[in-house]
Each structure stands twice: as structure tokens, then as C-alpha cells.
Amino acid sequence: MFAVSTYHAANLQRHTLGSMSWSEYRINVALLGFNDLHSGIDKYYVSVGSEYMAFDLNKVPGSPMEFHHNDSGIQYLDEGPLQYFVVSTQLLKNYDHAEEVHVNTQRGAAVAEKVPSFWKNDVDFILPGHLYTVVWKNVFMAKVGSVQKFNLYISTFKGGADLHRVNIDIDSSLDAVNISRLTMSPGIVYYSNVVAYTFSGLQTVVSSDGIMVDSSSPISGIVYDGLGLHDIKYQNKSDIASASWHGFTDTESGVIKYTWCAGTNRNDGNCDIVPWKNIGMHTSVSTSLQNHINNGQIIYNKVIATDGVGHTTDITPSYGVTIDTTPPVPILFSHVADNFIANPSFEETNGCFKDINDISVYNLCDNDNCYQPLSWSKVGCLAAIKSDVDTAFDGRSFIYLKGSIQQNVQQISSGILYKLSFVTSHPPITTAVISNIEGSVKFGHKEYVFHIFTKENQSDIVWHLHTFYFRPNTNSSDVIISNLDRNIGFLVDNVKIQAVEVQSNSASETPVQVHTVGLHRWSSIHASWNFVDFESPITEYIWAIGNARGNAEIQHFQSVGVNNFGYNYNITLIHSSQVHVTVVAINAAGLQAKAYSAGVDIDNTPPVINQVHDGVGVDIDGQTSNIISANWDVIDPESDIDYCEWSIGLQPYGNELQPFTKTPDVKSASISFDEYIISQKTVYITVRCHNNAGLFSTATSDGVTISDIPPSSDHAVVTIIPQSLTEYSPGDYYQQDKTSVRIKWSGFTDQFGIMSFVVQFDGESIHLKNSILGINKQVSYMVMTGLDLPDTSYTASIAAMNSMYIRSSKIYTNITVNTTTPTVVCKYIYYQFRTYSGFVDPLKAVNLSIYI
Numbered sequence: 001m002f003a004v005s006t007y008h009a010a011n012l013q014r015h016t017l018g019s020m021s022w023s024e025y026r027i028n029v030a031l032l033g034f035n036d037l038h039s040g041i042d043k044y045y046v047s048v049g050s051e052y053m054a055f056d057l058n059k060v061p062g063s064p065m066e067f068h069h070n071d072s073g074i075q076y077l078d079e080g081p082l083q084y085f086v087v088s089t090q091l092l093k094n095y096d097h098a099e100e101v102h103v104n105t106q107r108g109a110a111v112a113e114k115v116p117s118f119w120k121n122d123v124d125f126i127l128p129g130h131l132y133t134v135v136w137k138n139v140f141m142a143k144v145g146s147v148q149k150f151n152l153y154i155s156t157f158k159g160g161a162d163l164h165r166v167n168i169d170i171d172s173s174l175d176a177v178n179i180s181r182l183t184m185s186p187g188i189v190y191y192s193n194v195v196a197y198t199f200s201g202l203q204t205v206v207s208s209d210g211i212m213v214d215s216s217s218p219i220s221g222i223v224y225d226g227l228g229l230h231d232i233k234y235q236n237k238s239d240i241a242s243a244s245w246h247g248f249t250d251t252e253s254g255v256i257k258y259t260w261c262a263g264t265n266r267n268d269g270n271c272d273i274v275p276w277k278n279i280g281m282h283t284s285v286s287t288s289l290q291n292h293i294n295n296g297q298i299i300y301n302k303v304i305a306t307d308g309v310g311h312t313t314d315i316t317p318s319y320g321v322t323i324d325t326t327p328p329v330p331i332l333f334s335h336v337a338d339n340f341i342a343n344p345s346f347e348e349t350n351g352c353f354k355d356i357n358d359i360s361v362y363n364l365c366d367n368d369n370c371y372q373p374l375s376w377s378k379v380g381c382l383a384a385i386k387s388d389v390d391t392a393f394d395g396r397s398f399i400y401l402k403g404s405i406q407q408n409v410q411q412i413s414s415g416i417l418y419k420l421s422f423v424t425s426h427p428p429i430t431t432a433v434i435s436n437i438e439g440s441v442k443f444g445h446k447e448y449v450f451h452i453f454t455k456e457n458q459s460d461i462v463w464h465l466h467t468f469y470f471r472p473n474t475n476s477s478d479v480i481i482s483n484l485d486r487n488i489g490f491l492v493d494n495v496k497i498q499a500v501e502v503q504s505n506s507a508s509e510t511p512v513q514v515h516t517v518g519l520h521r522w523s524s525i526h527a528s529w530n531f532v533d534f535e536s537p538i539t540e541y542i543w544a545i546g547n548a549r550g551n552a553e554i555q556h557f558q559s560v561g562v563n564n565f566g567y568n569y570n571i572t573l574i575h576s577s578q579v580h581v582t583v584v585a586i587n588a589a590g591l592q593a594k595a596y597s598a599g600v601d602i603d604n605t606p607p608v609i610n611q612v613h614d615g616v617g618v619d620i621d622g623q624t625s626n627i628i629s630a631n632w633d634v635i636d637p638e639s640d641i642d643y644c645e646w647s648i649g650l651q652p653y654g655n656e657l658q659p660f661t662k663t664p665d666v667k668s669a670s671i672s673f674d675e676y677i678i679s680q681k682t683v684y685i686t687v688r689c690h691n692n693a694g695l696f697s698t699a700t701s702d703g704v705t706i707s708d709i710p711p712s713s714d715h716a717v718v719t720i721i722p723q724s725l726t727e728y729s730p731g732d733y734y735q736q737d738k739t740s741v742r743i744k745w746s747g748f749t750d751q752f753g754i755m756s757f758v759v760q761f762d763g764e765s766i767h768l769k770n771s772i773l774g775i776n777k778q779v780s781y782m783v784m785t786g787l788d789l790p791d792t793s794y795t796a797s798i799a800a801m802n803s804m805y806i807r808s809s810k811i812y813t814n815i816t817v818n819t820t821t822p823t824v825v826c827k828y829i830y831y832q833f834r835t836y837s838g839f840v841d842p843l844k845a846v847n848l849s850i851y852i
Helices: none
Strands: 021-023 026-031 043-046 065-068 083-088 112-114 132-135 147-155 176-179 189-198 203-207 211-213 222-225 240-246 255-263 274-280 284-288 298-307 321-323 332-335 377-386 397-409 418-425 437-443 446-452 464-470 477-483 490-503 513-519 522-528 538-546 555-559 565-568 578-587 592-596 627-631 641-649 658-662 668-672 681-691 696-700 704-706 717-720 741-746 754-762 767-773 779-784 793-802 811-817 828-833 846-851
Touching: 043 083, 065 083, 222 298, 240 255, 240 298, 274 284, 418 437, 418 446, 437 464, 437 490, 446 464, 464 513, 464 522, 464 565, 477 490, 522 578, 538 565, 627 681, 641 668, 717 793, 717 811, 741 754, 741 793, 741 811, 754 779, 767 779
Parallel strands: none
Antiparallel strands: 021 026, 026 083, 043 065, 112 132, 132 176, 147 189, 189 203, 189 211, 222 240, 240 284, 255 274, 255 298, 298 321, 332 490, 377 397, 397 477, 397 490, 418 464, 418 490, 437 446, 437 477, 513 522, 522 565, 538 555, 538 578, 578 592, 627 668, 641 658, 641 681, 681 696, 681 704, 717 741, 741 779, 754 767, 754 793, 793 811, 828 846
16 A cells, blocks of 8 residues: 655645635645655545644535545646646634734844955855855944954954954954955865954954865765656656655755756766756656657666756766557467476386375385485475376376475576476375365575465376466476475476567467366466567566456456466365466556456366267277277367377276377277287277366277287087987988078187187078077077078188188088988898807808898
């Protein structure tokens, strides 16, 4: 808060003539000197009373009159416009007359030192060796002719004669004597003592008030640009030149006047803006210029102090004030993709990683430097943790930090704006409530605090994104991330430092970038911006959050100094609402410029990812190609999709083959691997999609097998199942049923499983083919009915097909269909046996006849 300055207004010894008058029912009041350099004067309240600070003579007793400030009033020197008010009052007749003042017009007389041709009748200081005159006219009141003579003595005390005595008697008709070439020491007061003698021998001594020799020039002070308490370097008025100064001193004759001018060159007496002017004893000056000064031009105010004997200081210039009549300009910006951080995701260590599954089992602080990430140094507890599933924000690893971690960043540019971002999370401790954790990040000479929101009974890792902007003042600087909590650590991943790149302004884009974070029951908002001003530096940014452009009902305007970003961790953002961020940039000349963000849709829900399909179309379970493809459907009706990432692993949500990588398309991706990496393996695609609110969802596919080896048929068997219509069993590979065929097969194998079988049945005029799903992988059956098979021989073949659609070699079998009844050709059947010792002997024939 700043109060109105009344320093000049309280100077009651100077008033504008004719401005302060009164009549029976009103008082004419002139005000001068009230000032407020910050927000200006708006109005005045005037009361009239019969005593100090009273208000009993107001027109309405107790109620002051209100008058608005008038900037168009008469300018009085450098003290601003004159405020002239007519104040209505009650009757003003009850007053007393002042006592009569007697005016004496006869001047007094005294012994005085006077410098010839100088306007003062009595000087107190002279230059060394300078001629001066001692006068005593009308000092001695005596009758004419009663004074005989005068003697003159110069002394260091009144009535003395220790320095000089005029050797001759001075005639009584004279009343002045010139003194010259008298050796007088600086800093000592010398008195002129005149002795008058009467003819009767009486004498009277009268002394002057003294004179001092001034042999040194005044001491120069400091000249400020502008009229305030401090020197200004920039001003937003191009038609005004103003200055103030202090510190000019002269311990002898004193400073009696100042002269001032203004020019565009500091180092000489050239005053091409305002010529030299006598300012008197004022220590400030302001004047309007006939011609406007060019934007960006520097004005130098120059002052010379003169003492009582004419000594002057050298020209004392100010440091200059730059004219800036243009406000800052908001500009669009982007972030260069290059990251200045080495090993940003802690993928490289001294050789060791803690497994994600061991976090709750082992003491993470009880380890050696083997777990320390390369390119980083630590203070306190630090451990690199690795996971082969969807855990790390970037890559496959991250760190547990309970202390601080530091890296020296090289090849940065001093004065350039850089974005520093990273993610943090609570450790995955099950069934535990973990309160907010505070951390700090330092880059160069700036340090900021960040928060990790309370976690309630969740064992998963929820990453918090933090974004800061820094402008280093050296070409190398240390980035330090610290844990400010002594009791528990947190996880850190994906540390980035990116240069900010200025872009051409576009009407369709906004210069204020905003993102929100909504995790657990907490939310925060983060905004960043960039302004430029080529004449004067930007001294302050203030920002606000509202439900409409320019509004500030969610967060009132708050200053962030000269930071190019702002964040609010203590804010409630309503789902499906829209917020706007307004930023005001103020330059050193006091000019302001506003910039607005686009409306930010608040989204507290992550994207919805439908099933992830292996392949470029419908989901496949196998392929022979070494090109891995995936497609998915993702939606986010509130804030839309920002980008998607995908990883490839050997297990659901795994990343053994490829860590998360941003996809050019938000709904599909493809990559080629060397055959030896993925051949004969089942790989799983994991997709992670982020919305514009900073939330993300993850989904995985059911896996796809890569193989070019067909199923094995080495032990496969195909059989035609006999079917009998009589009490007699048919022979192998024969049947008399012409309407159906039953086939059984088994023994086909594939390491990734049989997807289907291809069954083919061919004859002279019959060609049948069908695919059978491999429901029973051990024994499979097929029955063909409704046939009308001619009597002939048929061939049946079976081929197995795996999920890569590769067929095995065919396994064949034959069957003959015969519906003809056998014909009796002969009624006797002749058998011949050979017997031996009562048993059938193959060496002896036995003839047997059977009658049919």
C-alpha cells in the first residue's frame, strides 16, 4: 500500500497568489503538491472548521465536500497541476480583526563587506585575494562634525586587530575603504572592526558580521532522472524531461543556485533537448517539450551547482533515461526437441538396478554406488529402479530419491529462456496413505518448490508433471532436484531441459500455454508465456485465472516477478468446466500488455482406449513378417487426445523390445525388427495415450506370434472311421455307406498352437474341401453327411494351420465305397493244408472241400 504524498502540500509558506480567498458563504481553496506516483489521485475531501481539524463550518456539518482531481489545471513549476475548489460553507461573519501592523521603511545600518559591482549589500564570502570594500555608512549616529577620524582593523574576532590594520587614519568624511591582496586563510571568519574617534577622545567600535574566504568549488552530487525518490531508467512520456538531484554541497559559501539542461550525449555540455536553465535552489525540475523524443532515445539530465562566490561544479550528468512509449509484446514460442540433460531417464547406471518388485522388500537406501545413474551426482539416498512392464514414464527405469540429485548442464546460452520439466510419483506402497511431499528444483540462481499430491490406498505409480522456466546467467549451470521431506522418498523420471524458440505470431494461436494436472482428489494448473520489449526490460508479470477471458474470479491477479511461468497447486478445477488464464506484463517504463490463453477444458478423466489390435486391421494372433503393427481406438470427449505412445514386450504391458515411444499417428503404429529378435516369439503391444489435460490411460494387446515354421505332421495320423450297416464289420479302407464319411485325425503339433485344419476329400467326380477350427488339439473329428458317393476309391487329406496361417504338409488316407452284393461263382471252396504230427504243417498239404 502507498499513501498519498503530502510533503509538498504541507509547505504552507508558498501559495499561489489570489487563489486563497473567502466570502460570507464560501471559501476559495487552492491545493498544490499532492502526489501519488503509483495509482494517481482520484478525489479530494475538504472540510472547513473554526479550529484545527474541525469541520463545524461545513455546509452540511460533519460531511466534507468531495472534489475530483483535475489533471488539466495550471501547472505550477514542477509540482503538478493546481487544484482550485469553491467550498460552500456556513455563514463566516464571526471573526476578529488582527492588531495593527506598523510599517518601518527606514533601512538599518551596519558595518558590511561589499564586493564592487555585486548586487548584495553585504557579502559573507569572497574569493582568495579578491578586492572587497568595507562600508559603514550611517553606522555611527553622531552630530555632524563631531567625529574626528576612523580606523579600520581586520581581525579573527570582533573588536580585534590581529590580521590587518589600515595604517592611515581615515577621514571622518569617508565611510568606505577598499581592501585587496590581503592574505586570508580559507574557513576562517574575518571581522571588519571600524573605530570612530571624536575630538574629545571618545571612541566607538562597530564590527561587521564577518567575511570568509571560499577557495574550493562545490562538491558534485547525484542526478536522478525523473521526479521520484529513485532514479528511473525508463519513462513512457516522450514530451517531458524531468530530473531531481541531491548531494551537492559547499561547506564554505554554500550552493546558491543550480543550472540544468538535457541532451542526448552524456559526456559533454551539449544540451540539444533543453538548453541550460537557471533553476534557483530547486532540487527538481520538469518541463514539457515542444518536440517528441524518438522511442528508444536516451535523455541525459545535466546539473551544475554554483556557490556563493561563483565557484561551480563540473557538469554532473545522470545515467540517462530511455524513452519507451510501447508496451511489451506477447510472442508465440515452442520448445526445441533437443534435451540438454544427459541420461534423462536414468537408463544407464554403474551396473546395477533395483527391480520394481523389490521396492517393498529391500531398503532402497542400503545400497552402494552401483545403483547410481551415470552423469548424475547424489547427496543422500538414491537408487535406480528398473521395470519391464508399463511403469516408467519414459524408458524402462527411474530413480527413488530421498536426498538430492545433481547434474552440470553444459552448452547452454546465458540469457536464453529454457524449460525444465520432469515427473514425480509416490513409491508404489500398497494399502498406505502418503501425505503431500515437497521437493525443490534449482537451476542456476533460481530455485522453486513443487508438490506431490496425497496418495490414498493406491499401489500403482501415478506420475505428476512439473514444468518450470529458467533464464541462466552463465553458459553452464547445475540442475538440482531435492526431496524436502525427511521421512519418505519419491520417484523421479524423464528430466528435460529444452530451449525456448520464438515463433512468428499468429492470429489463430495464443501466446499463453496452459496445462492442468488432476490426480487423486487434487488438481493444479500451470501456465507459461513469453513477452519481449526492445526498449525497456520487463519488470513484473501478474497472472489470473477466470471462467472467461480476462476474468479473475478463480485466482486474483498475483505477481510472479519476472518468471515466465506461474502455477497454482491450491486450486479446485471442476470437471467439464473451462478456464482462461490472463497474463499482464509490465515493463520498466510502467507500460502494460495483456495476453490470454485459449479456453482450457478441465478434464479429470483419462482417455478411453478400446481394444488394442495386433496388425493393421482386425486383431491377428500370428504372422510371419518381422514388421510389428498395431491399431487401436481411443477417445476423449472432454479434452481430446494430445498424443499416444507405444511399447513392445514379451509379456502383457511389457517393454523388453521397445520402451514407450511417441507415435506419429494417435491410432496406429508400425515398426520393423530384425528377424532374430522376434522370430518364434509372442510379442505384446502396450499403448499409452495422453489427453490435453495431462492424464493418460494404458492398454495392451492379447499378443501376436511371429513364426514362419509350419505345424509338424511327423506324427500325424488320419483314419476313416468304419461304419457298418450289418452285423459284419467292413474291411479297412472300405465302406458301403455312400451318404456319409467319418474322418478322425491326431498328432499334428505346433509350438504356438493349431488354429485350424484343412480337410480335403477327392474322388473321380467329388471334390470337397473345408476348414475346421482346432478346438480339440489332440484328436479331431469330421463327419460329412448328405453325400451321394458313387462306388469308387476316394482320397482324404488333412493339413494343420497355425496362427501364422502356415499349413503343414498333408497327411493322406484312402477309402473305397462299394455297395455291390458279392456274387457266388463256385459252390465249393477248396483249401489245402499241410499237417505235421497232428498240427497244421506247412510242409504237408491237406485237401479239404467245403460245400456251399
